Amino acid sequence: MEMALPVLQSLAPSGAEHLIEVAFKGNRRGFYNSADDGLREGDHVLVEAERGEDLGRVRSRGGVAISKCSATGASSTYRVLRRAEPEEVRQAIVLRSDEERVRRQTRELVEQHRLKMKISEAEWQWDRNKLTIYFTAERRVDFRELVRALARSFRTRIELKQIGVRDEAALLGGVGRCGRQLCCATWLREIQPISLQLAKDQNLSLNPSQISGTCGRLMCCLTYEHDAYLQARKRFPREGKVLRTSRGQEKVIGIDIWRESLTLVDEARQRRVVLLSELKAEIATRPAAMRERPDGLEQRVSTADATATAEAAAEPDGAPPVKSSSRGGRRPRRGRPRRGGGDKGE
DSSP states (O other): OOOOOOOOOOOSOTTGGGEEEEEOSTTOEEEEEOSOTTOOTTOEEEEEETTEEEEEEEEEETHHHHHHHHHHTOOOOSBEEEEOOHHHHHHHHHHHHHHHHHHHHHHHHHHHHTOOOEEEEEEEOTTSSEEEEEEEOSSOOOOHHHHHHHHHHHOSEEEEEEOOHHHHHHHHOOBOTTSSBOHHHHTOOOOOOOOHHHHHHTTOOOOHHHHBOTTSSBOGGGGTSHHHHHHHHTTSOOTTOEEEETTEEEEEEEEETTTTEEEEEETTOOEEEEEHHHHHHHHHHHHHHHHSOOTTOOOOOOHHHHHHHHHHHHSOTTOOOOOOOSSSSOOOOOOOOOSSOSOSOO
């Protein structure tokens, strides 16, 4: 007699196959709900927009999209309408080629209105119901007249969005000093604040031209290995600390975590490079060497202990300790001789 096996339900979270990540121009991403389980990465889809429809490409789906959505704190309020047709994809390509003309006309209008702003990029929505223009500026810009002029020129809804120089580099893309594409334009979703202390902790050159990226700010990759450097430096004494070694007092003036070595300088300004393991062995064996001294030599005592011992030996037995007080017993002041000389009655 054969027994029917129970059908186990899927352990995947509810809705995992219906949440997808859609990529648009530049580094713009969005999360959408989809009822089509046949969508795969790289497929072009039409999605709902704030006003109208937009076309993008599937970036991730399922559990990967869910983890990205929860990590960024984004919400999936819109949904995927359908898979895009080849003619709709060609229409999106035509719009991308027209964005160069939009940037050029927008820059001309900016010069006419004498605004201190730099036009970085322009992006058409697929149904041409909205035109987004990205710009950078050092200060707040009053672009109300510019928006009216743009609306008259392009006959659509205009959205001017101010971005920083890091966001501009992520939007435009490029190649970094390492020869690879910019991290902020490919996989880095959140740009953390970067300070010059990161370069100091990693013992890097403080020359701005060597630690700055294409955006002119400190490179984002300075944060990648910073925690590893901090953990490695905990095994070394800090720079400037004075150590007692077999050669006497030596000061730490340099640390090399890759070679596991330190640079020390003694009181005679003689430098030496020693491995961390050798230095630890030196310091560990030093107390034993001090105890194993030849006969007739006594261990050194500090100057304060020697002074206290001498004072205790000079006091007679049973004599109370003499306390010096600046207020209790005032010593007689030795007055200067008077100018006239002699006693007052003379």
